[in-house]
Amino acid sequence: QQQVKQSPQSLIVQKGGISIINCAYENTAFDYFPWYQQFPGKGPALLIAIRPDVSEKKEGRFTISFNKSAKQFSLHIMDSQPGDSATYFCAASRGEKKGFKTIFGAGTRLFVKA
Amino acid sequence: GAVVSQHPSRVICKSGTSVKIECRSLDFQATTMFWYRQFPKQSLMLMATSNEGSKATYEQGVEKDKFLINHASLTLSTLTVTSAHPEDSSFYICSKTSGGAFNEQFFGPGTRLTVL
Numbered sequence: 001q002q003q004v005k006q007s008p009q010s011l012i013v014q015k016g017g018i019s020i021i022n023c024a025y026e027n028t029a030f031d032y033f034p035w036y037q038q039f040p041g042k043g044p045a046l047l048i049a050i051r052p053d054v055s056e057k058k059e060g061r062f063t064i065s066f067n068k069s070a071k072q073f074s075l076h077i078m079d080s081q082p083g084d085s086a087t088y089f090c091a092a093s094r095g096e097k098k099g100f101k102t103i104f105g106a107g108t109r110l111f112v113k114a
Numbered sequence: 115g116a117v118v119s120q121h122p123s124r125v126i127c128k129s130g131t132s133v134k135i136e137c138r139s140l141d142f143q144a145t146t147m148f149w150y151r152q153f154p155k156q157s158l159m160l161m162a163t164s165n166e167g168s169k170a171t172y173e174q175g176v177e178k179d180k181f182l183i184n185h186a187s188l189t190l191s192t193l194t195v196t197s198a199h200p201e202d203s204s205f206y207i208c209s210k211t212s213g214g215a216f217n218e219q220f221f222g223p224g225t226r227l228t229v230l
Contacts, residue, residue: 041226043118
């Protein structure tokens with residue numbers, strides 16, 4: 001019940017293409033779903049996040065789609081650029097009132113070909 | 115700008131020695147901070163929750179006597195890897211939350227520990 005399943009493990013996309021990464025969670029107690037971007041040798045950085053009462057959130061080229069009934073959410077990177085090449089982690093988080101906890105997916109290594 | 119800093123960024127030590135890693139909150143006080151370990155090409159694994167003024171809470175399977183956590187001030191948490199061995203070589207990352215309803219997490223830049 002604590003797992004967050006992320007796919008694919010790795011992804012190669014042509015410059016200008018759309019990168020899509022999918023995640024699924026099990027525990028309905030989670031109420032915050034962030035995506036983190038991590039470059040080699042660096043700490044993760046928050047990219048975009050969504051609450052379960054919203055089905056989609058868009059920030060620039062990055063969009064989260066959220067399906068509460070299916071307990072799935074995905075990250076879409078439009079017009080993918082070589083600079084987007086990094087590892088992406090989805091996560092499911094529960095706020096402090098319920099006892100703060102974040103479970104991370106296994107990560108997706110994205111490579112955008114120039 | 116960065117809200118969490120870590121020091122050192124890289125450390126190489128001999129087997130059997132102890133290494134201290136510092137994690138600082140740069141913008142506001144953090145009563146709670148988190149320590150993660152990340153092996154190459156793997157996800158982040160929570161090791162422990164550091165609580166200011168009280169004992170840390172360790173995740174199952176993490177040896178509290180080996181990974182000593184001290185949160186002596188509202189802006190500083192330290193992780194000491196005692197009697198380090200090559201299998202402790204990893205990327206150690208600390209984080210804090212923003213507080214509020216959804217607790218956005220801010221991560222430090224990480225510390226690469228190599229034990230020879």
